[in-house]
Amino acid sequence: NKREGTMKKIIICTILICVISGLYCENASVVMVGNKVVLESDVRTRMKEENKNYEEALRDIVIEKMLLFQAEKEGIEVSSDELTLEIERIKKRFPDEATFYKALEKDNIPYSVFVKTVEDKVKVRNIIKKNVVDKIEITTPEIAAKMRELKEKGNYYYRFRPKWFDSESSAQEFIKGFDSTKESAMGEETTLSKEEIMPEVLSEIEKLAPGKLSGPVKIGNRYLVLLLKDIRREEVSSYQQLYLKARSILQNMKFEEKFNGYLKELQSKIPVFYCD
DSSP states (O other), rough: OOHHHTTOOOOOOOOOOOOTTOOOTTTTTEEETTTTEEEEEHHHHHHHTTEEEOOHHHHHHHHHHHHHHHHTTTTTOOOOHHHHHHHHHHTTTTHHHHHHHHHHHTTTTOOOHHHHHHHHHHHHHHHHHHGGGGGGGHHHHHHHHHHHHHHOOOEEEEEEEEEEEHHHHHHHHHHOOOOOOGGGGOOOOEEEEGGSOHHHHHHTTOOOOOTOOOOOOEETTEEEEEEEEEEEEEOOOHHHHHHHHHHHHHHHHHHHHHHHHHHHHHHSSSSSEEOO
């Protein structure tokens, strides 16, 4: 997943879902979310597409199905213009339209299924806008306080290379045997501001000097090791830039808080059944 590679602040919290044993499900099904089915093939595809382990991929799909179920329950609609715009945006990722259709054919995805998938994603986006984004309020005093904080502390950026591990022991083994020849085995160099990095990761990065590895940081069920390449401090050159930066930080913070709260609310209302 791009999110792991860039370590953008994760806005999706871990959902605590009761596992009901003894419930009959089809062999190909792993979870029922309301009236939505999650197939084993869905999870495997997500793992491959986003480089996630099984539990992470399953959790993300369950969240999406939960949001889709609620969107349909609330009668969230997708206009033809919205759908067309999103389909065209996806097509532009390909060199031409013929390549796009060949990709669908290669993955054995009928065009009608592709359209339905896009429609569902737009529904999810729309319900998040309605019940999360549109309810975020940012006051002038909050922005002013954040602007003062940014001006006093400066704007720090960290450039690093990440590497993910499925166990702490494998992460420790990599650290123990690390030398310059192994840097190429790590992820692409990424530069993020202080505010874009998860707190538990930031606390490790702030201990490092450039050229040093972090200890393993547990994120969900995986372990992250970082090679810090560079640190730079940038002064905000104008009032407008400072204002926009402060507002963006507050927007992200409030979105994360409200989104996590909304997911917990849905969890209490929508039945989720894991299949044995």
